[in-house]
Amino acid sequence: MSISPSKMLATLRVNGRDVTLAFSPNATLLEVLREELRLTGTKHGCELGQCGACTVILDGTPVLSCLTLAADAIDRPVETVEGLASDGSLHPVQRAFLELGAAQCGYCTPGFLNAAVHLLENNTEPSEEEIREALAGHLCRCTGYTKIVEAVSLAGRRMRASADE
Amino acid sequence: MLRLPAFDFQPARSVDHAVALLAAHGNNALPVAGGTDLYANMKLGLFAPQLVIGLRSIAELRTIRFDPQHGLRIGALCSLDAVARDPAVALHYPALARAAAMVGTPEIRNMGTIGGNLCLETRCNYYNQSAEWRKALGYCLKRDGDLCRVAVHSATCKAVNASDTAPVMQAYDARITLVGPLGERNLAVRDFYQNDGARANVKRADEILTEIVLPLQASGMRSTYRKLRLRNAFDFPLVGVAVTLATDAQGACTQARVVLGAVTSAPFEVEAAGSLLRGSHLGEEIAAGAAEEVFKAGKPLENANASLLYRKRMLRVIAQRALEDVSHPLR
Numbered sequence: 001m002s003i004s005p006s007k008m009l010a011t012l013r014v015n016g017r018d019v020t021l022a023f024s025p026n027a028t029l030l031e032v033l034r035e036e037l038r039l040t041g042t043k044h045g046c047e048l049g050q051c052g053a054c055t056v057i058l059d060g061t062p063v064l065s066c067l068t069l070a071a072d073a074i075d076r077p078v079e080t081v082e083g084l085a086s087d088g089s090l091h092p093v094q095r096a097f098l099e100l101g102a103a104q105c106g107y108c109t110p111g112f113l114n115a116a117v118h119l120l121e122n123n124t125e126p127s128e129e130e131i132r133e134a135l136a137g138h139l140c141r142c143t144g145y146t147k148i149v150e151a152v153s154l155a156g157r158r159m160r161a162s163a164d165e
Numbered sequence: 166m167l168r169l170p171a172f173d174f175q176p177a178r179s180v181d182h183a184v185a186l187l188a189a190h191g192n193n194a195l196p197v198a199g200g201t202d203l204y205a206n207m208k209l210g211l212f213a214p215q216l217v218i219g220l221r222s223i224a225e226l227r228t229i230r231f232d233p234q235h236g237l238r239i240g241a242l243c244s245l246d247a248v249a250r251d252p253a254v255a256l257h258y259p260a261l262a263r264a265a266a267m268v269g270t271p272e273i274r275n276m277g278t279i280g281g282n283l284c285l286e287t288r289c290n291y292y293n294q295s296a297e298w299r300k301a302l303g304y305c306l307k308r309d310g311d312l313c314r315v316a317v318h319s320a321t322c323k324a325v326n327a328s329d330t331a332p333v334m335q336a337y338d339a340r341i342t343l344v345g346p347l348g349e350r351n352l353a354v355r356d357f358y359q360n361d362g363a364r365a366n367v368k369r370a371d372e373i374l375t376e377i378v379l380p381l382q383a384s385g386m387r388s389t390y391r392k393l394r395l396r397n398a399f400d401f402p403l404v405g406v407a408v409t410l411a412t413d414a415q416g417a418c419t420q421a422r423v424v425l426g427a428v429t430s431a432p433f434e435v436e437a438a439g440s441l442l443r444g445s446h447l448g449e450e451i452a453a454g455a456a457e458e459v460f461k462a463g464k465p466l467e468n469a470n471a472s473l474l475y476r477k478r479m480l481r482v483i484a485q486r487a488l489e490d491v492s493h494p495l496r
Contacts, residue, residue: 025174025217028204047167048205049273050399061246061275067204068276071174072219115271136398137270 010074014039015083029073030054030065033080041081041110045139052138055111056080062118064137081110084117092162093117093155102151104142112138116152124160128153167208176219180226180344180375186218187371188346196220196373198242199277201269202286210296211286211308226280226375231257236381241280241374245330246271248279258337258379260388260407264329267392270399280374283331283341283354287324287362287430288401289315289468307363315468323466324362325427331358332407332426333390335434339379345372358431365430383411383420389490391483392426395470402427403471404480406459406487410442418442423455423484428463428476435462438484452488459484 007022014037023032030047033039033056045053047066054066057079084091090098093116103109112135119126119134126134131152132145140148177183177196187194195214197203198221206212220226226240231253239248248254249266268274268282291305291314304310307322315323334341334354341357343350354377357366368374382388388409394400405426411419421442425433438458445451460481465473 024171026169026172028169031168044166048208049201049269052270052272055272062272063276064201064272067200069174069200069204069217069219072176072200072221132398134271137272 008071010071012037012070012073012078013075014078015080016077023070025069025071027070028066029056029058029068029070029078032070033065033078039080039082043107043110045107045111050139051108052111052115053108055114055138057114057118062115079114081113084113091117092158093120093152096151096155096158097148100147100151100154102143102147108138108140108142112140112148116148116155120152120156120159124156124163126152126156169204169207170210170213172214173216174219175216176222179223180373183218183220183223183373184344184346184371186216187373190216190218192370194218198281199244199273201273201277202281206286206293209294210299211292220280220373229253234381235378237379239279239377239379241283241376242278244275245269245277245279245282246274248330249274257382258333258388260333260336260390260409261330261379264333264390264392264405264407267390268329273399279330279377282328283334283357283377284366284368284374285326285328285331287322287365288327289322289324289362290470291315291468292324315466321360322362322430323468324365324430325465325468326358326365326430326432327401327427327469328432329390329392329402329405329426332405332424332432333388334377334379335432336388336407336409336422336424337379337382338422339377341374342376342378343368343372344375345369349375354432355434360429360431360433362430382409385413386411386420387491389487391487391490393476393479393483401469403469403476404428404463404465404483406480406483407432408484408487408491410447410491412447416446418445418447423459423487425459425463425480427469428465428480433463435459437462447488447492452485452492455488456481456484 011020043053045051049067056065059076194216196218226242230238245265255262306313313319339354390407392402392405407424410421421439423435423438438455463480465476
């Protein structure tokens with residue numbers, strides 16, 4: 001039996017907004033986010049699940065959008081780096097990355113931010129070991145990781161302090 | 166840019182629905198669970214199904230249940246992260262929790278499933294390459310060619326089973342359930358795999374793996390999993406060693422299994438190591454002897470990202486460390 005794949009019309013829930021659009025069944029979530037929705041904050045890296053640059057939050061967990069079909073993300077909330085800042089102010093993790101120089105060329109940064117925010121939402125007091133484990137799937141060729149780990153730790157302390165207020 | 170080849174996608178609502186879709190589309194369809202391995206392989210041109218059947222939507226296969234009479238039942242679609250974090254798994258089958266936690270990265274463990282890891286496509290330096298790379302070389306026995314590039318006189322493909330959980334499942338004597346159009350069949354993990362890299366398990370194209378059952382372990386059972394990899398943050402095993410070991414009240418070993426991963430196309434049980442351990446009181450000397458048996462029996466080939474001599478030598482070291490894991494509290 002031959003099947004001719006045609007585009008489907010579907011609704012994705014991205015950063016809290018429902019968007020209805022057409023895409024092919026073989027389109028990855030990464031391709032749809034960048035090419036259809038123009039949310040280019042999510043980066044194309046290795047495209048094979050080895051670098052973490054394309055990490056987004058799907059159903060509340062970090063996943064690789066290069067290995068997720070957009071068709072498999074229908075009706076499941078997707079959070080991208082564009083959704084982190086609110087009302088014009090950066091997320092504490094973004095602010096810490098900025099202040100400590102945890103982003104250099106910036107290509108890996110959106111993936112790191114999503115993984116770090118997910119970690120801190122579940123544990124604002126992670127040990128260095130826990131931070132490194134949560135970020136194990138992310139490659140950075142610039143920073144040497146030290147600044148990134150420090151930034152996540154700093155953001156956790158600030159999130160904890162503001163939760164205590 | 167690496168794009169997926171064109172295909173149609175249909176999420177399955179239930180096991181029956183998935184089986185019906187597979188039966189209707191024959192060899193033109195492939196089931197996908199987490200997709201972390203299959204989609205990467207599809208981008209490399211290794212698979213080009215016309216229909217991809219999504220299994221993620223089958224909620225009935227996402228439960229983990231422990232029963233003190235019968236053991237542990239794991240739905241095949243449980244994520245590796247869910248398996249690694251499950252309290253009953255950690256308490257009763259710690260080697261499985263360890264192995265699941267060592268697969269890939271946090272993102273891959275969120276996406277990847279236990280069933281997918283057990284059905285992991287075998288890997289080889291001459292196979293997991295781009296379409297252009299493989300074409301330039303003239304392909305290999307596993308796909309599109311007639312010569313094994315690793316063992317040129319071999320009639321069978323030598324790609325390795327690089328699953329971290331498969332050797333552990335075999336060491337626990339786990340069983341799996343396959344469901345197809347003819348019904349259900351239940352197999353021991355050791356009978357599920359076969360030592361042929363081109364056809365590494367006996368699952369038929371129209372079947373899906375639905376459940377894994379781990380039998381209740383003897384009291385006093387200890388188990389572990391160790392793996393060697395180039396980057397500890399994230400990599401497939403260069404060699405893996407799973408050990409299960411039970412002792413009686415006097416500390417004598419009553420049951421022992423040592424199963425290697427990533428050495429051959431199927432998990433490989435080193436019988437000589439198990440028989441040396443059984444009846445003994447595990448100490449440094451016995452552990453060294455069992456590790457020596459692993460070193461002698463394990464014959465990796467030049468098909469992974471480290472030389473075969475390094476992998477072979479490290480088999481002894483990794484086996485020794487695994488035996489230390491299970492012996493330490495007994496001393």
